[in-house]
Amino acid sequence: MKLLQYTLVLIAFTFAIISCEESDDINPNTTNDVTIEFENVVGNKSLVLDDATYKNANGDEFTVSAFNYYVSNFKLKKTDGTIVILSVNDSYFLIEEDKNASKTITLKDVPSGDYSEVSFVIGVDSLKSVSSVEERLGALAEGNGMYWRWNSGYIFVKMEGSSPQAPADPTGQKKFRFHIGGFGGYDSPTINNLKTSTLVLSMPAMVRADKLPTVHLIVDAMKLMNGSTNVRMAENATTMGGPFTPIIAANYEKMFSVDHVHN
Numbered sequence: 001m002k003l004l005q006y007t008l009v010l011i012a013f014t015f016a017i018i019s020c021e022e023s024d025d026i027n028p029n030t031t032n033d034v035t036i037e038f039e040n041v042v043g044n045k046s047l048v049l050d051d052a053t054y055k056n057a058n059g060d061e062f063t064v065s066a067f068n069y070y071v072s073n074f075k076l077k078k079t080d081g082t083i084v085i086l087s088v089n090d091s092y093f094l095i096e097e098d099k100n101a102s103k104t105i106t107l108k109d110v111p112s113g114d115y116s117e118v119s120f121v122i123g124v125d126s127l128k129s130v131s132s133v134e135e136r137l138g139a140l141a142e143g144n145g146m147y148w149r150w151n152s153g154y155i156f157v158k159m160e161g162s163s164p165q166a167p168a169d170p171t172g173q174k175k176f177r178f179h180i181g182g183f184g185g186y187d188s189p190t191i192n193n194l195k196t197s198t199l200v201l202s203m204p205a206m207v208r209a210d211k212l213p214t215v216h217l218i219v220d221a222m223k224l225m226n227g228s229t230n231v232r233m234a235e236n237a238t239t240m241g242g243p244f245t246p247i248i249a250a251n252y253e254k255m256f257s258v259d260h261v262h263n
Contacts, residue, residue, distance in 0.1 A: 026112045026113055026208070027208075028112060030209035031111050031207075032207050032211065033108050033212050034107040035105070035213070036106075036215045037214060040097050042054045042064065043220065043222040047067060048064075049067075049097060049098060050064075050065050056230065056231065057225065060163055060231075060233040061163060061165065062161050062166075063163075064160070066160040067097040067158070067159050068158045068159075069095050069156065069219075070093065070124050070139070070156055070157075072088075072092045072093065072123065072124055074107055074120045075119040076205075077116055077119070078113045078115055079113075079116045086109075087109070088128075090107075091120075092140055093105045093139055094140075112208050113207055114207075115207065115213075116201055117198060117199065117200055118201065118215060119196060119198040119199070121195070122156060122157065122195040122256075123154065123194045124154040124183070125183065125194065128140065148181060153182065156181050156182075157248075157249075158180075159176075159178045159221060160175070161175070163176050163237065167237060174237075177237070177239070178224055178248055180193055181193060182249075193245055195249055195250075197253065200258070201215065201261050202259075202261055203261045204261070211263060215261050216259040217258060217259060218257045223252050223254050223255035224255070228250055229247045229250070
């Protein structure tokens with residue numbers, strides 16, 4: 001009798017496992033959204049606009065008054081190696097520290113699957129940068145203060161603030177301004193500061209018809225100043241084009257990291 005009871009329990013347990021596995025089958029014909037959260041920091045401290053002092057690798061002190069950046073052209077990699085390229089038209093986002101809503105974005109209609117990597121461009125690609133004004137809508141609107149009309153292109157990353165080590169401007173204020181753009185040129189080659197960030201997720205993001213995962217990223221604004229080349233405020237407090245912009249772009253290419261994934 002005990003053997004029969006044990007057998008029945010084992011059968012029931014086996015059916016429960018099979019049922020669970022079947023309910024988690026990936027249906028390639030279903031999609032759902034993936035949420036990505038951006039948490040901006042400065043080194044090991046939270047980014048607080050206008051009310052916190054930070055120090056870079058050269059010992060320059062600074063406060064931050066603005067920190068904005070574009071992310072676009074998203075791709076997701078499944079655990080089996082399949083690359084999913086998301087719709088470009090739905091893949092331009094402007095993250096602004098002073099607008100909390102902008103720091104949570106939604107990637108729409110992602111096919112069901114288990115994803116191990118996320119990849120995106122830091123900035124706005126050349127095709128969209130030279131598009132007609134009718135296409136500059138939403139996050140790409142000129143009124144966002146992230147478009148150079150005089151230079152026909154977007155500012156990919158903007159950080160502004162003040163530093164006692166920065167030279168005084170005509171008003172006596174010691175400001176720094178990093179406005180980094182440059183998509184490679186329209187009709188002749190120019191500086192190309194487009195960068196791609198590819199991040200391995202801490203655990204697979206599971207997309208199902210009934211599952212909407214969230215990926216939480218940390219974005220370190222200190223990386224604009226600290227990296228393969230450390231920025232000195234006394235020498236490069238204002239960078240809005242020119243040969244020093246690729247140095248800052250090479251630094252901020254490393255400013256994204258994965259904190260956690262929530263399924």
